[in-house]
Amino acid sequence: MTTKVMTFYGTSVGKKVVMAVTGFIVFGFVTVHMLGNLQIFLGPEKLNAYARFLKGTGAFLWAFRGVLLLSAVLHILSATQVTLQSWAARPEGYAVRRYRETTYAARTMRWGGPIIGVFVVYHLLHFTTGQLHPSAPHFDGTDVYNNVVHGFQVPWTSAVYLLAVLMVALHLYHGVWSMLQTMGAAHPRYNRWRRFLAAAFALLVGCGMAAVPVAVLAGWVRPV
Amino acid sequence: MNFTLKVWRQAGPEAPGRLVTYPADDISPDTSFLEMLDIVNERLIAKNEEPIAFDHDCREGICGMCGAVVNGYAHGHERGTTLCQLHMRSFRDGATIYIEPFRAKAFPVIRDLVVDRSAFDAIITAGGYISIRTGAAPEANAIPVPKENAERAMDAAACIGCGACVASCPNASAMLFTSAKLAHLGLLPQGQPERFERVRTMVSAMEQAGFGSCTNHGECEAACPKEVSMDFIARMNLDLIRASLKHR
Ligand code: HEM
Numbered sequence: 055m056t057t058k059v060m061t062f063y064g065t066s067v068g069k070k071v072v073m074a075v076t077g078f079i080v081f082g083f084v085t086v087h088m089l090g091n092l093q094i095f096l097g098p099e100k101l102n103a104y105a106r107f108l109k110g111t112g113a114f115l116w117a118f119r120g121v122l123l124l125s126a127v128l129h130i131l132s133a134t135q136v137t138l139q140s141w142a143a144r145p146e147g148y149a150v151r152r153y154r155e156t157t158y159a160a161r162t163m164r165w166g167g168p169i170i171g172v173f174v175v176y177h178l179l180h181f182t183t184g185q186l187h188p189s190a191p192h193f194d195g196t197d198v199y200n201n202v203v204h205g206f207q208v209p210w211t212s213a214v215y216l217l218a219v220l221m222v223a224l225h226l227y228h229g230v231w232s233m234l235q236t237m238g239a240a241h242p243r244y245n246r247w248r249r250f251l252a253a254a255f256a257l258l259v260g261c262g263m264a265a266v267p268v269a270v271l272a273g274w275v276r277p278v
Numbered sequence: 279m280n281f282t283l284k285v286w287r288q289a290g291p292e293a294p295g296r297l298v299t300y301p302a303d304d305i306s307p308d309t310s311f312l313e314m315l316d317i318v319n320e321r322l323i324a325k326n327e328e329p330i331a332f333d334h335d336c337r338e339g340i341c342g343m344c345g346a347v348v349n350g351y352a353h354g355h356e357r358g359t360t361l362c363q364l365h366m367r368s369f370r371d372g373a374t375i376y377i378e379p380f381r382a383k384a385f386p387v388i389r390d391l392v393v394d395r396s397a398f399d400a401i402i403t404a405g406g407y408i409s410i411r412t413g414a415a416p417e418a419n420a421i422p423v424p425k426e427n428a429e430r431a432m433d434a435a436a437c438i439g440c441g442a443c444v445a446s447c448p449n450a451s452a453m454l455f456t457s458a459k460l461a462h463l464g465l466l467p468q469g470q471p472e473r474f475e476r477v478r479t480m481v482s483a484m485e486q487a488g489f490g491s492c493t494n495h496g497e498c499e500a501a502c503p504k505e506v507s508m509d510f511i512a513r514m515n516l517d518l519i520r521a522s523l524k525h526r
């Protein structure tokens with residue numbers, strides 16, 4: 055019997071590599087985004103100047119958005135494909151099923167991802183275009199500072215953001231570790247650091263992202 | 279000891295199956311799990327009932343024939359242990375024990391707890407060998423092998439092909455089996471010439487057999503009776519990436 059040799063992307067390993075690379079790109083963005091957000095603690099001038107700088111980069115900004123969008127599309131496409139493959143691989147489940155190694159984060163990748171996806175759409179309509187912002191239709195695209203503060207003063211909005219940040223942190227905790235394994239980065243001497251690295255990044259991004267809504271709700275950051 | 283068994287009974291590949299309850303009373307703590315099933319079967323035969331079909335051969339943990347999912351664990355709850363090496367003393371007296379076949383589309387049930395694991399043979403046929411005659415055992419120092427590689431190749435070769443990795447994987451993925459078979463050849467000098475072609479053909483065979491996609495849960499490694507490491511999966515991933523770049 056001869057086996058038909060598949061293309062790299064045809065295999066689940068190839069799809070996982072695409073997920074890892076695109077996940078890494080989006081993850082890089084999320085980290086920079088988090089650092090950008092933290093400038094709110096430096097005051098309205100700093101944050102608004104940063105926003106002006108980003109918007110002033112013109113073609114670069116659009117190229118960057120293009121790469122992110124393409125990454126997101128490929129990530130979701132390959133994730134959907136491998137998920138369908140895995141679901142088809144076990145048509146009949148177990149009456150009793152116990153786990154020993156897998157984590158909550160690993161088991162929620164498949165619904166944490168879509169939740170993040172829906173959240174991103176809401177987030178764009180909220181802070182980027184303003185349609186879903188509480189001060190719409192008088193949303194001021196040049197005053198990022200006050201948009202954010204007014205936005206987060208609505209408790210349920212902050213709650214949605216905090217939940218989304220939690221999902222991102224969980225997704226990253228498993229994702230970073232999984233990405234290293236997918237790309238072949240395993241070595242007995244460094245393996246224990248992989249979990250640590252994943253946890254540290256997830257915690258850093260999670261706390262950094264959560265800091266802004268928490269600070270607004272607590273009244274530490276006020277509108278000007 | 280007394281137990282209540284809930285066993286998956288299925289008359290044939292196409293027949294519908296269901297869990298059937300059987301008592302397993304007066305079982306010595308020193309019987310192995312398979313011996314306990316033998317005793318239950320003798321009692322079933324005495325009552326003119328169909329015995330429970332299950333796979334087994336060596337009963338000493340080396341052949342890879344036995345296996346079932348017991349209370350949600352492939353090969354039962356003890357780590358690094360095949361079902362034939364699991365003893366009833368490790369269960370609580372009076373316990374209810376669920377016994378189900380390894381479940382995967384690529385492992386169709388033949389009868390009761392017996393599944394068809396020929397999908398593994400297809401993966402081996404696709405490249406799990408060395409195409410040239412390697413001859414008789416060469417003089418020990420004729421082909422130098424770094425000690426670390428020799429040991430890792432032996433760790434991978436410990437795989438007995440039982441299928442517990444697939445059974446325990448939430449995705450029914452065969453990555454641990456395939457990667458172990460690739461590693462025990464790919465780590466040794468004789469395996470080098472075909473190393474990158476082998477990973478492409480064996481992974482292709484694995485996909486075509488209908489196994490799922492690895493999401494790095496680690497359940498395979500935890501269920502493996504030979505404790506084969508997931509590091510081999512990372513190695514296989516890297517070899518496939520390299521093979522795809524090298525491929526002309
Ligand atoms: C709609 C949005 C998303 C969906 C549907 C999604 C879905 C998934 C799924 C199903 C996995 C595979 C889980 C596994 O292999 O264990 C995964 C892995 C991953 N995701 Fe996402 N995800 C989304 C958003 C994101 C975001 C926003 C990031 C970055 C912050 C990200 C980073 C990663 C990384 C790094 C991996 C690991 C890839 C690998 O295992 O090789 N994902 N994603």
Ligand code: FES
Pocket residue numbers: 333334335336337338339340341342343344345360361362363
């Ligand atoms: S019967 Fe041989 S390994 Fe269990």
